[in-house]
Amino acid sequence: MATSPLIHLPISSHHSHTSPCHLSSSCNSFPFVKIHNQHHRWSPLRCSASSNGRPSGPTDSESERVLEEKRRAELAARIASGEFTVQESGWVSLVGAVRGFLLRLTGEGWAQTGQGIPRARGSLAAVDGQAFFLPLYELYLTYGGIFRLIFGPKSFLIVSDPAIAKHILRDNSKAYSKGILAEILDFVMGKGLIPADGEIWRVRRRAIVPALHQKYVAAMISLFSEASYRLCEKLDKAASDGEDVEMESLFSRLTLDVIGKAVFNYDFDSLTHDNGIVEAVYIVLREAEMRSTSPIPTWEIPIWKDISPRQRKVNEALQLINDTLDNLIAICKRMVEQEDLQFHEEYMNEQDPSILHFLLASGDDVSSKQLRDDLMTLLIAGHETSAAVLTWTFYLLSKEPEVMAKLQEEVDRVLGDRMPTIDDMKKLIYTTRVINESLRLYPQPPVLIRRSMEDDVLGGYSIGKGEDIFISVWNLHRCPKRWTDADKFKPERWPLDGPNPNEINQNFSYLPFGGGPRKCVGDMFATFENVVATAMLVRRFDFQLAPGAPSVEMTTGATIHTTEGLNMTVTRRRRQPIIPKLERKIISDNPSTCLDQSEDEQVASEDDQTSEVTARF
């Protein structure tokens, strides 16, 4: 039976915390978007925003900081008093010592099992839905880079040490499976690439990775631009009407539109309207999140799962998605059959550059169920993550006007009023650093889940087969010893002339896309998507937290969500005039040139700006 881990993580200290317990609910203006109604009251790293429409002034930040320090001091004192520490019984210690001794005898390493992994305990009665990775941070500061967290009969190893993370993810990755994650996601992803393990994973990874080749990613830039442009149009209307916008749901729609086209050449067009399939995708996504945070797996109870209206709705949604995917696969198969096909490494069909087309053209010999699982996995993996990155990036930007100004300066200078091209990705370096830094502060997902498939030694402690492990990327990314001003949004920490930060050059203390053989296959795709969307949005608009909106708080599903949306006031930018460059027009068949024209006209006429479009002769 699948166990659901995430709800079990809040720690008992929660209840006695000085912060009041709010349970509020709000209604999102967009249907099908998750509504959360818990506050992470416990959070020492609370990310509450000023809701007065301006970035917090020094007074706001100062009082936030004082409150935060108070909370942390209280918690640290309670942890230090041993409240969360589990005393090892003599029996456990004895077994540990004997085992450690035997390990040494067999030469398997100098395991410190005698001393035992530090232990903390949590309460099952804690409130669900809160950002569970936050209490893990404080416990990490006390118990260190590896400790055991115990909830009733269940226990988890919490890893926050870069060397141990490297060992699990890369050096000894074969000894670890996706464990709980695979169980929870089975209903939607089946044996898709994220949950799959062993031989199935190996074969599917080998088939899928080549589909995201450089030429494909370059072709995606115009797709990112077109979708971002549609979002700009929507924001432009809101700016005209003087309406605030809920950006989290808009980013969710933007990235859904992008990934649908990119993976199986399907235009959800969710930014423009809702339809059955968009609704079905959100029903399934919400279900996956519910399953990962629910204390009781009701969906596994034999009769209940057949009569529950919720489960029926989920099954209907899945059926609709599966039918749609089957249909798209059939259409694509026909296209491939009619094609004068010459398959090569960077193969791409110009009319349909999707991953599905590549897979079919490559002769990928796979069952249609497996193909559907893979497509569904790519859809979910590429949708939720990027939407969350954009949400938190814009939240962070609204709090740091100086970063926003620097970002806008770069975007104006590099892009002017053109649509972005692949060459611009090398030039929008500060924009990329903004995304790098956003991913450090808000890693998506905030924990990586594994299960040991054999005995191993982690950080000097021996562990057995079957341990459920959470690698806290949140803790790695906010470790105060590793990062100066760890909680501060400082894109400048990543030098402009340095390499793009990744897990290798940061020695596993920075894991925005995981690491080792199971590293994200869409890292470049996602980075460019986020860079393009961010650049196109900040070029046209200024963004501030909406006056009177609820403070921005975190909660978790698979990624970090806000509890009540990211409500923002969007205003058109008044830009300095761009001095026309007298340069010759380069004749190009690049589709982005056609778009240039339409956006140039749009920007010039609708924004009523003094800026002039770069003259081309």
Ligand code: HEM
């Ligand atoms: C900013 C956006 C994204 C972030 C932050 C992100 C992050 C990650 C991370 C951390 C992992 C490793 C998970 C683990 O080790 O347990 C991962 C795996 C994966 N990602 Fe992404 N991802 C993003 C976008 C995408 C996109 C756009 C795609 C597809 C086009 C994608 C497809 C995948 C797949 C298939 C895996 C599983 C790889 C495997 O297990 O072999 N991701 N992603």
